[in-house]
Amino acid sequence: MPELPEVEVVRRGLADHVLGARIGQVLVRDGRSLRRQLGGPTALVDYLTGLTIVDVARRGKFLWLLLSGSGEELRRPEGGWVSDQQLEALPLEDQALVIHLGMSGQVLVKDPALPQEKHQRVCLELEGPAGQKQLRFVDQRLFGGLFLSPLVPTFSAEGALQAASAVSRLGLPLIPEAVAHIARDPLDPFFDERAFRRAMLASSRPIKEFILNQRVISGVGNIYADEALWRARLHYGRPAKLVSAAQGRALLQASRQVMTQALAEGGTSFDALYVNVEGESGYFERSLQAYGREGEPCSRCQAAGRSSLVVREPFMNRSSYRCPFCQRLPRRGRGS
DNA sequence: ATCTACACCTGACCGC
C-alpha cells in the first residue's frame, strides 16, 4: 500500500542520505526479493559492487537509483560522500537499480551497528571514509523487489526527449526499460491531461479501475483512489467514458490535492509497514475521509447537516469505501 | 485485442 506519496517520501530520504555513496558489499538474504532480476542475485551483486549512487528518481510507485562506475577515484570528504558537483561530472552506467515497495516494502538507511530488521531481504553496504551506512530493503510480504534495468530514452507526445521523472535531481530523459510502460503521475508537470481524457472517453471500465491502471495514470493505489473519488463525489463503478470532462478534471485535481497533502504529512501509515528511510511513520491517516472509515459519518454530509455513514463494499477483489449519499451512481451509469 | 484469473507472499485476526 505504499502509493505515490509514501514512495516519494522514501525517494527524498534516499536523495538526502545516499547520493554520492559508493556501494560496497551487497548481501542478499532472500533471493525472492530479486525475482525480476535477470541472472539472479549473482548478477545484481556483480553489477552493483563498487558503483556510486548519483541520483534517485521516481515515476508513480517505481523508484530507481542512477549509478556511475567512475566514482572510485574520487576524493571523498571526511565523514561523507562526494559533492554534487563531482556527481554531475560522472558518466552514467547503462543500467539503473529499480526498486518497488510492493505491499509492504521499506527502504531504510541505517548504521551498520543497528540490529537488522526481521524481514530484511537485501542490504547494500555504503562506504565512505568515515561514514559507513547500510541501505536495507525490508519487505514482509515479498511483493516488492529490486532489479537492474537498462536505461532507455523517454519522449514527449510530440517526440521530443523529455525528463523521465519530475523528481530526479539530474532530470535525465532516460528511464529504466522496465518502467517505460508506466504513465506519468498526477504530480508530474509533464503529465498529459489530454491523453488522460482521451483514454477516459475510450474506456468503459469503472472509473476506479481506470485510475488504478498504472499505464493511464500512475501512483494511485486503493487508498488514494478512494480519497480522490470521495473528493470528486464520484462512485467507483461509474464507467470512465460517462465521467464528464468537468468531473474528470475534478478527479485529477482531487488526486493531486490528496497526494500533495499526504506528502506534506509524511505519507499515510496504518501500522509500522509504511515508513520513511529512518523508520518513521507519516500522519496522513488522520486526514483520510473515506478509506478505512466504514460506519463513520461522511464529513461533507455532516457539515451540510445530513447524516450518512461511509460504507465498505467489495470491488475488484478489494475494499472500496464511499459515501452512499454524495457518491451515488447516476441512473445512466448503473449496472456495473 | 481485450479482458479475466491467478500467482506471488506473510501475518493478523476471527470463528470454531
Add this chain to the structure above:
DNA sequence: TGCGGTCAGGTGTAGA
C-alpha cells in the same frame, strides 16, 4: 491452544 479460513492488495503474465 490450535487450526483453517479470510483479508490486506500491486504487478505481471498466462490463458480465454
